[in-house]
Structures are given as structure tokens and as C-alpha cells.
Amino acid sequence: MNSLGQSIIELLLLGFLLTAVVGLVASWIVRKVSAKVQYRVGPPFMQPFYDVIKLLGKEQTIPEEANGFVFCLAPLVALSSVILLSTMLLRIALQKEGYFAGDVIVVLYLLAMPSLALILGASASASPHASIGSAREMKLLISYELPLLLAFTIVLIKASGQIEQSQLLSLAALSGLKPIMSISGCLAFLVSILCIQAKLGLVPFDVAEAETELAGGVIIEYSGPLLAMWTLEHAMLLVALPVFVVELFLGGFDSIILGIIKYVVVVVLLILIKNTNPRMRIDQIMKFFWYYCSPILIIALVLAVVGNFLGIGWL
């Protein structure tokens, strides 16, 4: 167990500074590639940094009807949970020994915290647009949660044949495996990409913000420094979520260079999906995740169980 001071330093350097910088760079990549796809020039490299700094300097407005406390606390809670989440994930990427705060179930639950904070913050802002946005964000969460949990269970099943049961819930141990090298793991990986696409609120799953119909939806009433927090948190999720997928399915960061390549591949996949699809309606999204993705993964899960039972690794 590390000393407390060391942990705090890790939290601030890895979880906050590194993640924020990489996240803002990643969000630049997203914008630049999207621009290229649409035959535009795209923003300069520093643009995401300028955006955050500019927002920090702007005036803060709070709606009169809002529950000010929840409204202001929500982005901070989201930020702090992403900081903890990315510390846990990046420590594993850097091959550090031992647990930090919790196991992989804790990671799964932490993944839901930013969405929860966003929903509560939106509800607190007392705007009808934001209320619709928060309803959609919540429905989005329960839609992708089912396939995501199925995918996670597939990883556990694959792992249970390969590592000690006492290591089963350690993400560090799980990241040493490559479930992608099997049919069930591959399906789980593909669906998980869609799930994190939805978690990030990228097109085609951007119903909660939906600028053209809800005028920003969940974040409509946010401005200035608090909006900067949301922007920063969103950028940091662009690091945490793909890293989580890399560690869960793709064998993690066995070497740093290879790990970064895997991460970039996942991000590029996300960008491509973002730029080749129109926004879906919320009921279409629910049907998509529950009626299409989930049955596929249930089949994959059965394959994984059978494969484990018969000792066939590639199933």
C-alpha cells in the first residue's frame, strides 16, 4: 500500500493534470478529424485549451429558479469522479502495482457517476430543456448499461478460465488478458465501443445535449467557469473511457507505445462512428441497445460459457 501523500500526488498528476492535457488533445483530434471528414480546415491544436481558459474567465450565471447548491456542485462531483476514475485506470496503464481505491466493480460504478452528476445538475437548473435532456441522459444510461454489463460479464467468464479467482476482480490482472482474440470477446468489444460512444454523448447518441433540438439540453443553463468544468470533464472522459476499453478487451498497455496505438485506434473508431451517423431518437436508442445489442451479447455470453466449459479458447 502506498503512503497517502504518494496517492494524492498520483491523483493530482496522473488523474488530473495528465488526463486533462491528454483529454484536451484528444478532443482536438476529434474536432480536427471531424473537420477533415467534412472538408473543413478544423481548429488549431491549442483550441480546446483556449476554450477552457476563455470559459474560466467568463461571467457565471445561475438561473433564478435553480437549486443553486446542486447546480454548482454537480460539475465538481463529475470532475472529481473522473479524476479518481482516470487515476485508477492510468495507474494500471503505467504498470503500477496494487489496488488504488477499488476493483473493477468500483470502476464500473464510477463510470456512471459523471452521467448522474450531469442529470442532477440539469434537473437542478429548472429549465424545461434541461429536464428533457436529463430524462434522455438517464434513459441513455439504462439503455447502454445492459450491453455494457453483459460485455463485462463476458470478460469475467473468459478470465475465469485463465486466472486465479482471487484476481478476477483486479483490473490490472484482467488487462493482462486479450478477450478480443475470441468470437465472444470480439463481439463484446464492438458493442462496448458503442456503449462508450453513448457514454461520451457523441453522435449518434447525443440526444441529451442535441444542440439543434434542445439547444444544449442538459448544459443549457451552464455558463462560465462551471461550463468550463463540464468541458474539462468531458475531455477527460475521452481519456478514461477508451483506456478502460483498451484495458478490458485489448490486453492493456503491455508496452506504452503499443498501448497508445491501441488507445488511438479506439478513439479513431469513435470518431468514425460519430461522423458517419445521424442522431438517433431516444426510443430508437433504447431499442438498439436492448433489442439488438443485448441479444447479440447474450449469444456471445453463451458461447463464452460453452468455450470455457469445453476449453475452447477462441469461442
Place this chain on the structure above:
Amino acid sequence: MSNELLPIIVFAPIVLGFITLFLPRALRYFTAPLTLLVTALVFLGAVGIFQDKTLSYSVPIFNIQEISFDLLLRNTSLSSFMILFAAGFTSLIAIYSVKSSMDNKAANIFYGAIMLTAGGSIGVLLADHLLVLLFFWEIVTVALYLMITTGQEKSNFAATKTFAMLGASDGALLLGILFTYKICGTFQMSHIAITENEPLAIAAFLLMAVAALTKAGAFPLHTWLPTSGQYSNAAVMAILPASIDKLLGIYLLVVLVLPQKGLFAMVAWDLRLVLAIIGAATVLIAVMIAMVQHNIKKLFAYHAISQVGYMVLGIATMNPIGLAGGLFHMLNHSIYKSCLFLCGGAVEESTGTAELEQLGGLGKKMPLTFMACFIAAMSISGVLPFNGFASKWLVYQGIIQMGKDTTTTAAILWPLWLVTAMFASALTLASFVKILHSVFLSRMPDALRETKEVSAFKFVPMMILAALCVIFGILYTLPLKIFIYPALGFKGDLQVLGFWDSSFATLMLMIGLCVGAVIIAAVSIGKKARKVPTWTCGEIQPNDSMIIPGTAFYKTVSSLEGLKQLYSWQEKEVFDPYTQAGKSGSGLTNMLKWLHNGILPIYMNWVTIGLLVLLFILCEIW
């Protein structure tokens, strides 16, 4: 601590409560303080019982041939912590409801029933004789019936339904007890250990498990809970269905199935699959129904069902982690669910309604209730670092560990249990987001502008329960070591699969929170946030037309193809055993009515046919 404490703590409240039931209403200024005093003393006694786990008391009552009916009470480590919490909940809820019940027409019935509950529930937990257990079990059922009748109009219907369903399950318990006696020849629980897996033992186990699961409110015998939730006072729901009924139901289940020590340990081991199916079905179905409810108390009642599924799943794993998780979840659930019901009651008292559509924005008017409700809602949804997460986390590990054994069906299906339990957790979050949105956040309707926070009698119990949620979450190893491990007879620490350092994670989250707060503070020095009206695209809108109520949140789910039909059947109570039993009962009476039409020749025909049949049988003509 003397052994006489046991009968006193059980019978004193029962006798006093029984007398109170019949006192005239004018004496309520005397009975209200009496209730507070009795529950407080019972709590003190419970603390004594918790400290001394060796107490036992026996007095022979009568003997009929070999059947001896003795009053056997004994304290075990499993029951002692449950007694502590049962007494604690009773006294907290007595404080909560003592003032508001004054105006109730049946105030003394309410007070009397609270005392009956205190004595009866402790009696169940202390009993070492199956018939004594049944006696106290029945007292708790009657107390619940009486308490529900003190609710609003239509509460009689709810009370009757509750009594019918619980009474029927108590009948099952009696039958199960008699079967057990037939097998073992004794009623004394500490002497019963059924190892033979014969049909009679399975029947006895299932009958007694039905009683336990109905009391706890598991699917499909749960339907008394939402009905009573809708029509009775929130305090009633908080004391019995939300907390003490869970303690009792799960206590009986654990007493039956606990590996090595349970009454039916071997039988239950083979029936793990049944328990797991009940658990998983309860978790998922109840939460799906809860999501689309429009009434706060009814929604909470469905969650009181859904959470039982986690406890049953935990127990069904029958490994140490799962059992500890199930029992810990029972404890946590009692805490946050009674807190939630108390919050619901506070909102109802302040605003006069429990319908989500008429509420909104109360977070600013009732900040303390909001805080308590928020903490309890986060706990039940399993948000870290609150207590609900810790126990769910243990249950998940129990399920994963169950998967190590690949010989039984229940174990092979572990991914099914795991995904169901974890997914239901997300759905729980969804329905509590709906509650928080429509009651405390969102916009305030004009009609509620004058709402006031409830009195200290109400918010202090809520705050205590909310504080317990936080403490049991951040320092979750503490309740595990003090209450749960000794109760299950574990020596020392339990080896868990995963890792969750709750206090460390909380500290890290706090530091993260500070990072954000420092940045905001640094850039806002000297600046003041400006209050602006809500953006309405430049149009001027009346306040009430800008409210999006939470009731509309999950219409998408309930109108999804495939789920639509299920939801509509559920609305029509197709899955309600009570309604279905009522329907088949009235079908039977209709048939009898049709037969008894009062025409003499037809009766003559029946008599003749009957005689012929008798003749055939007697003369053995076939």
C-alpha cells in the same frame, strides 16, 4: 445482564400495547409519551441484549402428551444485532410519528400497534420454539394490519389485502412447522437440523420459506406492499414493511438455510436455484414496475420489494461473501428505505400530496428533507461511497464466487444473476433520479410556494438514518465486523475477492472536489454570479407550463414494443396473486350460486346423483 430481561423486553411492550389499543382517544396525551418511553426503554434493553449474547430463558407452559409447549427464549449473535436495529427503528419512528398521530382519529390504535410491533418483532427474533415464533410472528402481522387501518380512506382495503396475504403465508408457516415436527419430533429450533432430503422436508422448507419471503416482500407474493404503501401513512411503511418486516423475513430465511447451522441447511443447498430465481426475478421485475409509478410511496414500496431480491440472491449463493452481503444489504436496506419513507411522509405532510405530478423544486424549501432523501436515494441506487454500494458489491462477489463450482445449475447460471443484479442497480438509479427530479429539483409549481420544512420531530430521525447510510458506507468494514460476521459465525476477517477502500476513495473524491472548487474560486475572485431567468427561447412563459414532471421520464420504456403489453397486464393486476385468487374465488361462488338456484327438482336430482355415486363407491362397483 439477567435472563429475566428477555421475557420483560418482549411481553411488557405487548401487554402495554394491547391495553393502549382499547383506551379512549382522549387519553392520547398520555399514551403518546408512554409510547416514546416504552420504545426508548426497549431500545436500551436491546443494547443490553446485544452486549450479552448468552442470555436464555425458559418456562414450561403446558404439556399435551409428548408435545410440550414451553416459552423458550434465547439470544444468539444472529438475532441480537437484529433486535438492536428493530428496537432502534421502532423508537426512531415513534419519535417521527408521535406528534402527527395526535390528530389521527385512531391515535391510540397507532401507538398500541407500535408497542405491539416492538415486542412482537423482538419475540420472533428471540424465540427458540417454533410455535412461540409463530405466535409473535402473528402479533407483528396484526400490528401491521392495525397500523395500516389508521391511514387514509381506502386504507381498509389495503389493510385487508395485507392481512389476507400475510395471514395466508402465516398459515403456510404453521403447516411447515407441523411438518418439521413430524420429521424431528421437536419444536425447539436449536435442536432441529434436518439432513435427510426427503419430500416432506422439502415441503416443510418451501412452506416456511414462503412465509419468510412473503413477509420480506419477494416476488410473486409482494403485492400487499405497493397497495399498503399507497394508502397507509408513510411512518407505517417505514416501521414495518421497509425495515422490521425485512429483518424478520430475512432472519427466518437465514435461520432456515444457513449452511451447517440452518434448520434445513442440506435441503436448501439443493434448492439454491429456486432461491436464486426468486431473487433475480424480484430484483428486476419490481424495479421495472417501480420506474413507471407516479406516487412517491408506491414507488418506494416497489423498491422495498426489488431490494429484497439482492438479499435473497446473496443468501442463495450460500457462500460466506454472499451471505454476509445479503445480510448486510438487509441492514442497509432497512436504514435507507425507512429514511426514504420518512422523507416521503414529510413531503406529503408539508405539501398535502404524494403525487409526483403536483410536486417540484422542494429542495430549496425543505433542504433537510432533501438532504436526507438524497443520501438515502444515492444509497439505494448503489452510488459510491454510500452503504448500498458496499453490500451490493459483496453480493456481486458472492455471485462470482458461486461460479467456481461448475456442478450445479444455480452455479453455472451465475452470469445471469450477476447481470440481472447489476442492471437492476442502474434501473434503481433511474427511478430515484425521477424522484429527486420531480420532488426536490426541477421547478416549483406556484401552488407550493408557501411550503415549509417539517418539524424537528420529523427531520431528526431522518437525519440519523441518513447519517447511518453515510457511516455504514464510508466505514463499511465496521458494521460488517461488529454485526454481520459474528451473526454468521465467522471468525476474524472474511477473505473477499475484490478490493474496496471506501474511506480512501471518499478522501480522493473530496480532493478531486477541492481541485475543481479551487479552480472555480481562483477565477471567480471578486466576481459575483448573476441570477438570470430561465432561458425560454425569448418567449414569456407562465411558471407552471415550464415544468417537465418526472412522470413523463420513462414513458419511452413503458411504451417500448414488447414491454408495453407486460406493463398493461401489470396495470390490470394480472400478476397479482391476491386479485387472481379473488377472481377465482368469485368464479367459484358464481358456480355455487348457479347450482343453488332454489328450484326443488334440481336439488332432488343432485341428491339422487350423490346417492348413486355413494352407492357405487360403497358397493365397489367398477
